[in-house]
Amino acid sequence: MEYNKHINILAETLFELLSEALGLQPDHLSSMGCNKGCSIVSHYYPPCPEPELTLGLRKHADAGIMALLLQNHVNGLQVLHDDQWFDVHPARGGLVVNIGDLLQILSNDKFKSVKHRVTANRVGPRISVGCFFSGHADMLEEPFGTMKELISETNPPRYKEFVLKEYIDKVLSSPIDSKPAIDYYKL
Ligand SMILES: O=C(O)CCC(=O)C(=O)O
Numbered sequence: 691m692e693y694n695k696h697i698n699i700l701a702e703t704l705f706e707l708l709s710e711a712l713g714l715q716p717d718h719l720s721s722m723g724c725n726k727g728c729s730i731v732s733h734y735y736p737p738c739p740e741p742e743l744t745l746g747l748r749k750h751a752d753a754g755i756m757a758l759l760l761q762n763h764v765n766g767l768q769v770l771h772d773d774q775w776f777d778v779h780p781a782r783g784g785l786v787v788n789i790g791d792l793l794q795i796l797s798n799d800k801f802k803s804v805k806h807r808v809t810a811n812r813v814g815p816r817i818s819v820g821c822f823f824s825g826h827a828d829m830l831e832e833p834f835g836t837m838k839e840l841i842s843e844t845n846p847p848r849y850k851e852f853v854l855k856e857y858i859d860k861v862l863s864s865p866i867d868s869k870p871a872i873d874y875y876k877l
């Protein structure tokens with residue numbers, strides 16, 4: 691699919707910039723496989739007659755590595771910052787880049803995943819298309835944790851190592867509003 695092809699090119703560039711921001715070679719995150727395992731999830735939020743009584747999507751942080759989100763012109767996406775919700779107004783032709791929990795772990799909290807939600811709306815529908823990167827299938831059976839290159843005496847790991855497959859099983863089997871999988875691995 692044409693869109694997927696462009697998203698993958700963009701993701702490659704973003705992973706280069708993120709690697710450099712961590713003081714690593716530009717191809718570091720991609721060579722680990724972070725730019726692979728892209729799944730596309732689309733949401734359709736119909737207009738809601740009583741939006742104050744519900745939400746479009748509950749508060750959460752994305753569990754994977756990174757998400758690139760396209761939204762139509764209808765408001766609804768909000769991010770949590772300093773205990774306050776802020777609207778992420780749709781920008782024509784713009785994409786939202788969300789850091790996921792796995793990138794927070796890889797970077798030892800240098801990059802923080804963002805808590806977000808979608809409010810319900812009287813107008814609509816609101817439509818979004820998210821491209822979620824969860825990493826190359828080869829990473830599934832390998833130990834996963836903060837990148838060794840980032841660990842030092844002054845920057846000890848904040849997460850214990852785990853097997854990615856177990857983490858993903860936890861994410862997929864956890865009931866709504868239960869403890870996020872990342873919290874099981876915090877040291
Ligand atoms: O619909 C949106 O804008 C957000 C979707 C989302 O956060 C998700 O699928 O994880």
Ligand SMILES: [Fe+2]
Pocket residue numbers: 750751752806
């Ligand atoms: Fe999300």
